[in-house]
Amino acid sequence: MTHIALQQVSRRFGAVQAVDGVSLDFPGGSFTALLGPSGCGKSTLLRLIAGFEAPDAGTIRFGDQIVAEAGRQVPPEKRGVGIVFQSYALWPHMDVAGNVAYPLKTRGVERQAVETRVAEVLAIVGLEGYGARKVDELSGGQRQRVALARCLVADTGIILFDEPLANLDMHLRATMVDVFREIHRRTRATIVYVTHDQAEALALADRVAVLDRGRLLQVAHPSQVYRSPADATVAGFVGRGAIVRAEVVEPGEGMVTVDVGRVRFPARGDRPANGPVRVLLRPEGLRPAETGLPAVVTSTIYRGPVHEVRLALGTGEEIALDASHPPAVGERIHVSVSDAWIIPGV
Numbered sequence: 001m002t003h004i005a006l007q008q009v010s011r012r013f014g015a016v017q018a019v020d021g022v023s024l025d026f027p028g029g030s031f032t033a034l035l036g037p038s039g040c041g042k043s044t045l046l047r048l049i050a051g052f053e054a055p056d057a058g059t060i061r062f063g064d065q066i067v068a069e070a071g072r073q074v075p076p077e078k079r080g081v082g083i084v085f086q087s088y089a090l091w092p093h094m095d096v097a098g099n100v101a102y103p104l105k106t107r108g109v110e111r112q113a114v115e116t117r118v119a120e121v122l123a124i125v126g127l128e129g130y131g132a133r134k135v136d137e138l139s140g141g142q143r144q145r146v147a148l149a150r151c152l153v154a155d156t157g158i159i160l161f162d163e164p165l166a167n168l169d170m171h172l173r174a175t176m177v178d179v180f181r182e183i184h185r186r187t188r189a190t191i192v193y194v195t196h197d198q199a200e201a202l203a204l205a206d207r208v209a210v211l212d213r214g215r216l217l218q219v220a221h222p223s224q225v226y227r228s229p230a231d232a233t234v235a236g237f238v239g240r241g242a243i244v245r246a247e248v249v250e251p252g253e254g255m256v257t258v259d260v261g262r263v264r265f266p267a268r269g270d271r272p273a274n275g276p277v278r279v280l281l282r283p284e285g286l287r288p289a290e291t292g293l294p295a296v297v298t299s300t301i302y303r304g305p306v307h308e309v310r311l312a313l314g315t316g317e318e319i320a321l322d323a324s325h326p327p328a329v330g331e332r333i334h335v336s337v338s339d340a341w342i343i344p345g346v
């Protein structure tokens, strides 16, 4: 359980500011997903924590120890960090047990202890009895489990994952979610998990940190990032939903009343005064009703088990809701709003 603290960390590559003044705490034993579009700086941030990159500015601490600051770096092998990459980086000529045991053997751990520990971690990743198998006889999912086991065997207080499921198909990715949960439960390590897959981030982590162009936009519990995104970029990146213009007509703290085309509904958020805002409308907060926002059905898509119904408002803005029986394209309906979130800022 090692607390990681990043303070104003920056890293530039030529003209690209890959990480831009990021301050972020990873409490001991937390499971944080670093989420963001390709090129937002997720991997660079992970590599800075691992020690493969040095910050141009800022400080990285593990507990009380400074592991990186401008001009001073603790090398990766001295940081006590386990890492699993997208490419499994296994030794093809060794069997599974040999690969998993490798970090212990290099430390001179005695044979019986190695065998016991290898069997233990193979069980955690669901590969009991696979020790004598050759790595090149294994599927992609099994190879990634071997890489996880090799990382676990060293029993580090910090584990870093860089898109570990990116090479696996959708079905396998889903089954691996349980393996990661089990790893977290058993080790209580501080886990940092890089992904560009928002569903994976929401399912796995107890905190999600959203990055864009090297900057940290929000760090919060997955449900908070989903329900109350810090800005329009986070709202657009996490989950489905539309952002529409609205007018605050009854200010408040926590809950206010907004007006969209003379239809009023409550929205979550803080607004001390009347005025223009933008509200996030997620599909599950909308449904067809007798009264509400007038809208025209522009298209429907079957998403199993529901149909996504896309609608145009009078302003030309588009919203979407899910329905088990889709209305016809061109039909005029009303939409009631049971949940809306005011995007902070303007």
Ligand SMILES: Nc1ncnc2c1ncn2[C@@H]1O[C@H](COP(=O)(O)OP(=O)(O)OP(=O)(O)O)[C@@H](O)[C@H]1O
Residues within 6 Å of the ligand: 013, 016, 017, 018, 036, 037, 038, 039, 040, 041, 042, 043, 044, 045, 196
């Ligand atoms: N060694 C490097 N040399 C030059 N530019 C780099 C280097 N590493 C990263 N970059 C640049 O820094 C930016 C952030 O890269 P990074 O790999 O951290 O992003 P990412 O969010 O992990 O993206 P992806 O999901 O595509 O891996 C990108 O513009 C990338 O091209």
